[in-house]
Amino acid sequence: MNDIPEPDRHGDAPHPRMTEQLFGQKAAEAAFLQAWNTGRLHHGWLLTGARGIGKATLAWRIARFLLTDPPVQAQTLDPTPGHPSLPRIRALSDPGVMLLRRPWDEKAKKLKTQITVDEVRRLGGFFGMSSGGRRVVIVDPADDLNPSAANAILKLLEEPPAQATLILISHQPARLLPTIRSRCRVLRLAPLDLPALEAAVEQAGRHAAAANALAEGSVGAALELAEGGAETYEALVGLFAKPVLDRARARAMADACAGKAGQARLDATLNAIERLLHRTARAGLLGPPADAPDTEVRTLTRMAPHDAAARAWARVAQDVSDRAAHARAVNVDPAAIVWDALARIDAQARKL
Template sequence: MSEDIPEADRAPDAPHPRMTDRLFGQEAAERAFLEAWNSGRPHHGWLLTGPNGVGKATLAWRIARFLLTDPPARADTLDPTPGHPALPRIRALSEPGLMLLRRGWDDKGKKLATQITVDEVRRLGGFFGLSSGGRRVVIVDPADDLNPSAANALLKLLEEPPTGATLLLVSHQPARLLPTIRSRCRVLRLGPLGLDALSAAVEQAGGDPAAITPMAEGSTGAALRLARGGAEIYDKVADLFATPSLDRGAARAIADACAGKAGTERLEATLAALDRLLHRAARAGLIGVPQDAEGAEAKALARLAPHDVAARAWARIAQEIDDRAAHARAVNVDPTAIVWDALARIDAQSRRV
């Protein structure tokens, strides 16, 4: 792939997961896969779930390297066979036994597609036809991006998998996948990283472990994003809802900063900030404002979530905003409008508390 074309499954300013050799803090998930492998009957479909940025894609690529480098019948580690000729091909995305499904590049619009389309999934027909025999691995990252037609096409493969095929589905929100897809996959759940593992993962990704804040909540991706300005965005979002009356000028400035192609990363960081605030509000309504909340965030959480009824409302609003944002991006709604819609919905709900 040209270096000028962004990769949908790669975080900004971080190496692609296929270039990341080590996985930190997810030993339980690795053991679970090895136990299945050593049983002699590993499942053909695997669903890797957990919060954003905890290593799901890194684990998928570790499994792919393991499977495509002639692993022993019984293995103690997912480390691939050293020096195997498939390793450089996997890094270059030229290994015949590997297929990666992700949002593609739209040459006409000069931007990444908003969904994984059925045409992408149909490429698997040729992949399995040309690579008949031997072990073959498909990575879908993330499966959450499959549109309905693509999801149904992938389901057919999970129902009747080709011989020697292993499908690895990365999912941040498995509840949004078809129940039939979930039921045909074995689940590997990855949890938040401890501080030592998080520090090592951040350093491996080129970040500064000293910049990690509690807001990262065990996520390498969140730690890197916060260090790139995400913490500032979160503070601005929290400040908006710390007082009863929404500062519409400040809200408009937050939305306008996401405009245009240059605002793509800003949009993701802003939506992540809103999601964090709402989920923190949902927890605060149940157990009180967390001790690590300070300043504007503490005021916002106290105002938004004084009781459990509000907590349930914020959990629902968070899901609605996520769904609406995903749909809006799929039909190319202006990013400014996406953020403004989310802020307006939060403001409207805050007036009902």
């Protein structure tokens, strides 16, 4: 079991449940504390914001706080020191907490692409066995819930067990059922400023120099960029630097993601595509980032010369993301997923 990868963990960085300190999210922490101190703790919480800015770390801070006998009036989310639940929470063995994430497919020997309804059904036994005490459920991320699982979570939000707190993490809350969003209190987390980003990167075991501007306030992005993501993004920008797509280079980029061996490359490439589309859309409104290298400035300027282009690229970004998510869910060849995304970007670029 120790060899099974954790889908909610970045590489070999510490899992969020092991991360003691949260940087740059004082406003979100204060909002939760206010709800606790006023006796108005909602049963459902939706933590939103970009990937890698601390949503899961905050979720686990909240879980530790709630499960270690917090004072009626608390000044911080720090748990009670030395509480016996703390080592159990770190080991995912505490009876008061349940983590729902993409499960391991024993037959296929890989992680499933979605959180299934069978995972949500485990909550029946969880609540039955831990009745009488406070319980916390973390869904990381709720974006991975398949339709049946999402409906099961919705039913739980509509009829929550006593003293239950459900924490849903979402990178793209617009994809969730409106009824799920309406039954949760939303905590919006912001990108980290540079000092907070550097501190968080160092806490994850990396040098602060990894906190470059391209990460845009995301610890997860900074770690990914330091592990080869920067080179992948640079190659992608170069691919669209000229008006005519170099199809041979594009095909090579897609083929590098094929098969099980290309899984990590697939994730890095899709993240690079998402980053390029978001930066392109923003450039159409605000211009290229001041700290962008010359090649990226030329590429963004050519692809997004005005605000109408920005709106078009925003639509392409959503379309590419949706198609990639669906394709991965039904096990489409990874090379085909990347090729489809590159072709759609090229088709939009040709319209300008």
